[in-house]
Amino acid sequence: MDLNYTAEDLAFRDQVRTYLEANLPQDLQQKVLNHKRLSREDFVRWHKILAKQGWVATGWPAEYGGTGWTATQRHIFEEECARAGTPAILPFGVNMVAPVIMAFGNQAQKDYYLPRILSCEDWWCQGYSEPGSGSDLASLKTRAERDGDHYIVNGQKTWTTLAQHADMIFCLVRTDTGVRKQEGISFLLIDMKTPGITVRPIIMLDEEHEVNEVFFDNVKVPVENLIGEENKGWTYAKYLLGHERTNIAAVGRAKRELQFLKRIAAKHQKNGLPLIDDAVYASKVASLEVELMALEITVLRVISQDSGRPGPEASLLKIKGTEIQQRLTELMVEAVGPYGLPFDPAFLEGATEHSIVGDDDAAPLAPYYFNFRKTSIYGGSNEIQKNIITQMILGL
Amino acid sequence: MDFNLTQEQTQFADALRRWVEKDYGFEQRKQIIESAEGISDKAWGGLAELGALALPVPEEQGGFNGSAIDMLVIMQELGRGIVIEPYFATVMGAEFLKKSGKHADVLEQIAGGEVKLANALGERQSRHELFDIATTASKNGDGFVLNGSKTVVLHGAQADKLIVSARSSGAQRDTNGISLFIVDANAVGVSRRDYRTIDGYRAADISFSNVQVGADALLSAVDGGWELLDAVADYGVTLLCAESIGIMEAITAATLDYLKTRQQFGVPIGKFQVLQHRMAEMFMEMEQARSMATLAAVKIASDDVEERRRTVSAAKVRIGQAAKYIGQQAVQLHGGMGVTNELPVAHMFKRLTTIELTLGDTDHHLARFVAQPGFKSAA
Numbered sequence: 001m002d003l004n005y006t007a008e009d010l011a012f013r014d015q016v017r018t019y020l021e022a023n024l025p026q027d028l029q030q031k032v033l034n035h036k037r038l039s040r041e042d043f044v045r046w047h048k049i050l051a052k053q054g055w056v057a058t059g060w061p062a063e064y065g066g067t068g069w070t071a072t073q074r075h076i077f078e079e080e081c082a083r084a085g086t087p088a089i090l091p092f093g094v095n096m097v098a099p100v101i102m103a104f105g106n107q108a109q110k111d112y113y114l115p116r117i118l119s120c121e122d123w124w125c126q127g128y129s130e131p132g133s134g135s136d137l138a139s140l141k142t143r144a145e146r147d148g149d150h151y152i153v154n155g156q157k158t159w160t161t162l163a164q165h166a167d168m169i170f171c172l173v174r175t176d177t178g179v180r181k182q183e184g185i186s187f188l189l190i191d192m193k194t195p196g197i198t199v200r201p202i203i204m205l206d207e208e209h210e211v212n213e214v215f216f217d218n219v220k221v222p223v224e225n226l227i228g229e230e231n232k233g234w235t236y237a238k239y240l241l242g243h244e245r246t247n248i249a250a251v252g253r254a255k256r257e258l259q260f261l262k263r264i265a266a267k268h269q270k271n272g273l274p275l276i277d278d279a280v281y282a283s284k285v286a287s288l289e290v291e292l293m294a295l296e297i298t299v300l301r302v303i304s305q306d307s308g309r310p311g312p313e314a315s316l317l318k319i320k321g322t323e324i325q326q327r328l329t330e331l332m333v334e335a336v337g338p339y340g341l342p343f344d345p346a347f348l349e350g351a352t353e354h355s356i357v358g359d360d361d362a363a364p365l366a367p368y369y370f371n372f373r374k375t376s377i378y379g380g381s382n383e384i385q386k387n388i389i390t391q392m393i394l395g396l
Numbered sequence: 397m398d399f400n401l402t403q404e405q406t407q408f409a410d411a412l413r414r415w416v417e418k419d420y421g422f423e424q425r426k427q428i429i430e431s432a433e434g435i436s437d438k439a440w441g442g443l444a445e446l447g448a449l450a451l452p453v454p455e456e457q458g459g460f461n462g463s464a465i466d467m468l469v470i471m472q473e474l475g476r477g478i479v480i481e482p483y484f485a486t487v488m489g490a491e492f493l494k495k496s497g498k499h500a501d502v503l504e505q506i507a508g509g510e511v512k513l514a515n516a517l518g519e520r521q522s523r524h525e526l527f528d529i530a531t532t533a534s535k536n537g538d539g540f541v542l543n544g545s546k547t548v549v550l551h552g553a554q555a556d557k558l559i560v561s562a563r564s565s566g567a568q569r570d571t572n573g574i575s576l577f578i579v580d581a582n583a584v585g586v587s588r589r590d591y592r593t594i595d596g597y598r599a600a601d602i603s604f605s606n607v608q609v610g611a612d613a614l615l616s617a618v619d620g621g622w623e624l625l626d627a628v629a630d631y632g633v634t635l636l637c638a639e640s641i642g643i644m645e646a647i648t649a650a651t652l653d654y655l656k657t658r659q660q661f662g663v664p665i666g667k668f669q670v671l672q673h674r675m676a677e678m679f680m681e682m683e684q685a686r687s688m689a690t691l692a693a694v695k696i697a698s699d700d701v702e703e704r705r706r707t708v709s710a711a712k713v714r715i716g717q718a719a720k721y722i723g724q725q726a727v728q729l730h731g732g733m734g735v736t737n738e739l740p741v742a743h744m745f746k747r748l749t750t751i752e753l754t755l756g757d758t759d760h761h762l763a764r765f766v767a768q769p770g771f772k773s774a775a
Contacts, residue, residue, distance in 0.1 A: 001465050002398045003694045072397065266772065282766045283759075287717075290688070290710040290765065297687035304399050316680050386676040387669075394652055394675055396666040 003300075005076075013076050020084040023049055032085040033260075035364035037208060037348050040123070040165040046087040047120040056118055057094050064102060064110075065118050071303045075247070082252025090162070093117040093124035097170045100187065100236050104228035113189070127157040127171035127190070127214060128237070135384045137172070138181045138234060142216060144173035144188060146223070146230075151175075151188065153196075153219040159378070163199050163212040166192050176231050187233035189225040196220070204374070206367035207345065241380075248314055248379075249321030251296045257328045258289060264361050265335045275335055288327050295320045312392035315385035322375035322382060329369040336362035343367070399690070401469065408447070409469045415442055416477030422740050425596070429480065434590070434598040435554050439481050444509025452487050454494060457503040464631070464693040468638040475642025478743050480596050482512050482551035484639070488632040489513025492559045492576065495624055496615040499578055502557065514555035514581075515632075516546035516602050517625070524760040526561065526625055527571045531604060533562035538611040540564070542577065542585075545603040550754070552600030553590030555581050560604070565619050576621040577613045584608070595746040623701075629755055630708040634696045636751050637689040637715045643751075644682045644722050647744040651675070651726045658731075671729060678722050685718035706768040709761035716758035719748040 005013070028042055050056045058074045060066020069077065089095075098117050101109055116122045133139040142155025153173055163169065169190050176184030190197070196219035201209045227236055265276040265285065275281050298320070302313050333340045339362035347355040347363050355363035376382045390396045401409070419442055428436045443449055448470055453459025460466075467487070474483060490506050490513065493499050505511035522528035531544025542562055552558065558579045566573025579586065585607035588600045616624045655666030655675060665671055692711035698704045723745040727734035730741055737743075752758065765771060 001401065001690070001694065003691070005397065262772070276772055279763075279766075282771075283762050286762050286766045286771065287713070289771075290713050290762075291684065293691065293707075293710050294684040294687045294714050297691050298683055300397055301399050301687060301690075304397050313683075316683060320680060320684065383673070386673045389676040389679055390672040394672075394679060396652070396655060396672050396675065 003297075005072075009072055009076060012073055013080060016077055016080040017084075019053065019055075020080060020086065023053070024084055024086055025049075028087055029085045031350065032087055033256075034360065035368045036350055038087055039349075040162075043087055043090055044120050044123075047089055050089065051119055056089055056120075057098070059095060060098065060102070064098075064114050075299070075303055078247045079252035079255075082250070082256055085256065090123075092126050092161070092166075092170075093120075093122060093168075096126060096240055097124055097168075097189070100170070100227060100240050103239060104187075104236050108224070109189075109227070122167045123162070123165050125160050125163040125166035125169045125192075125214075127160060127169045129159045130156060131158050131213075135381060137237070138185065140172055140174060140185065142171065142173050143177075144175050144186060144221070146175070147220075149223055151221045151223065151226070153188070153190065153216045153221055155216050157214040157216075158202070158212075160199075160212045160214045161210060163192070163214050164201065164209065168192060169214065170227075172233050172237055175233075179231075182234040184231055185233040185237070186230050187227040187236045188221055189227065190216075190219065190221050194219050194221065205370035207343070208348075208367065208371065210371075249295055249299050249317040250325060251292065251299055251321065254292050254321070254324050254328060255296075257325075257332075258285075258292060260361075261285065261328060261332055261335065264332065267361070268335055268337065268339075281331075281334070284331060288324065288331065291320070291327075292324055295324060312388050315380075315388045315392075318379065319376075319382045319385050325375055326372050329365070329372045332365045333369045336365055339363075340366040340369075401465075405466060405469045408451075408466070409473055411446055412448065412470060412473040413476065415446055416473060416479065420477050420479055425478065425480065425743075429592070429596040433554070434592065435481050435551070439479070440509055440512075443481065443483060448483070449486070449509050450507040452490055452494075453503050453507040457500050457507055459503070459507045464634055464696045467635060468641075468689065468693040471635050471638035472642035472645070475639035475747075476646045478596075478643065478646075478740065478747050480598075482514065482554050482598075484632070484635055485515060485551040485555065486511075486513045487635060488628060489515055489555075489557070489559045491628045491631045492615055492624065493578070495628060496576075498612070498615060502578070511556045512551065512554055513557050513559060514549050514552045514600075516549045516552060516558045516560045516579075517629070518547055518549070519545065520547050521568075524756040525569070526629055527574060527622060528569050529561055529563045529574060530568050531560070531562045533564045533575050533577065535564075536608065539609050539613070540575075540577065540611075542579065542604040542607040542609060545601065547601050548593075548599045549602050550593075550597060550599050552581075552598075552602050553588045554598055557581055558586075558602065559615070561621065561625055562604075571622040573619045574616075574621040574625060575618050576615040576624060577609055578615055579604075579607060579609055579613060593750060595750045596743060597750070627701075627704070630704055631696055633708050633712050633755050633761075634689070634692045636754060637685075637692055637711045640715050640719050640748060640751050641682075641686050641689045643744045643748055644685060644719060647722060647726045647741055647748070648678050648682055650739075650741050650744075651678070651729050654730055654733075665729075674725055674729060678725055681718040681721050685715045688714040702768050702770055706765055706770060709756075709765040709768075712756060712761040713758050713765060716752045716761070719752060720758075723748040 057066040058069055062068035101113055130140045144151040144153045171188045171190055172185050173188050174184050175186040196217040198215040200213045202211045266274045268275045270278045339359045342357045344355045344363050346352045450459040451462035455461045493503050517526050533540040533542050558581050560577045560579050563573055564575040585605040588602045590600045593599050656664050658665050688711040692708050695707035726741050727745055
């Protein structure tokens, strides 16, 4: 047993660190570190900077323009990005639809879409969920009927993250209603500019426009936008869900947020002393830190076991990771006390330099806390993850 | 990074597991608990034969100089079988000797299975603070005279020799002024009151009345024993953490098995989602605990004392939380059978509970974790 990184790993880490120091724009970094809202331009800007370095697609094989990194290298890269405070590379193109195109798409689809994903020419969004099908995804109702060279798509998707910015959406659609529900589903790529598509914002607890409903009203989609075979979409969907699960626990970000938490807990006072010196509060932070230490080792164990493609253990990482993230945001709000109350969207959007009340650290924290309630729900709710553990690992 | 055990470690674990299954079954264990001695010479011989006693001992004394990772493997297996022999006490005592570089002969006897040790560290008032010592060691010629009493010394009455902490100077709760001794358990002035513990172990209250020891009994610098005491206590914690992992594995497996077989309302109770999710929680607790036991076993050898302290305390905290949850849920999921003394599960739950109370409980270690300079300097 050896829990140290190899010399090569350490050299790689230094290389990443040096690169990030030189290339991460300070204004972007400040937005991320201070929990401000990121615009479309912020995401695209960072994506393009990383693309120049060839570091966007850390999970792709090199032949498609990916890095070809090992699981450990990817872990190190993600940790360093989190530490530095980079914006995220949004997963919808790079980590979700791209692996499906690589595995099941035809040559023309690969040649056209993959380079555009790498360069961020297309902003993708995900059309999986529907109002009536959350965890029971296969019950989806959006229809696609073949009409010559086209499919005519009718129906509704929901919880579509950042669809308001998207150029393309990948959708699961029902192409056969006469069979078992998993067997009549197809995987379609749809241009968001196609007539008949309407995007309606859903405003979340933090009053941010992050997700949408997407309506399809007789939307004409060329048949060449079908991935693989008609009615085989469920197989591709499952492949997508099982494919990209590294960094699912977001340990790097949690480590950074823990430092932030300690910093504000040292700044805010209780009984005339820094809050971090309060035994009750300190024990909560310490418990959380211990849990995070354990999760980090658990992640490393999983990575070392199956070269970065965790199976059902990914459910454990998702549950624990999101619980820790949520607890962190909870303790942040507790730390700032009454300063958690003022709501200052202008400051959050970067329109003003300082917040209304003057505590710039505190201003974004309540929205952040409310926003993070989503993490135990999306990507398969934590209850569904427990079902996976129950069935796949425990065999109940 | 490499989380794999070596081939030797795996083989050792397998051999030990087979021995536990064959020679230390639930019935045999019960008989040992009910015996006057409370431990088994035969089992001790078996452990010696397997090399479990030689493993932690340095090569110069006929041992294998095993690392904490090697010990993780052993303690997990002993935990799985809820073995109640004085292995933990002896190995922890041996660590005092190893670190002190003295009494090589005793280490040799440990490796050969001829000597058992116990650690007389806790006192009535000290709770989990091992520096809170009222027992005195007064200079007497070249040697010392010990006076005072120690409580709940695990396997104190079964031990041949005792590691004793005593105050050679300073106030009762000073970390300065502590000295450590090795004392013959049958020395004049030592009296031991043996009793059973709730988990089937033995412990003793031990008093020292004008016990004369020579200069060679001293294991630390005079007044400078705290660092050694703290380090060995941390080593003991890593052993207990490893033992807990073995117990948690066994108790989880037994509970899972019960969920698959016990029928209610015409189906195995494992078909009920509320129980499935409880089981999934137990699984997650165990994996998080296992990570921390591994980390502690690696970091115990660190030269960075703060890193050692914070990691060991973190491990004790996380494993204490996991053990409590898993133990309680195992009993709950076993229903009525879980609250009887008839199933191994009950005994595993009891051992998990006593481990939580040994060498610092969860709150103690959480406070110790917070007290390390790194906790706040990170801010």
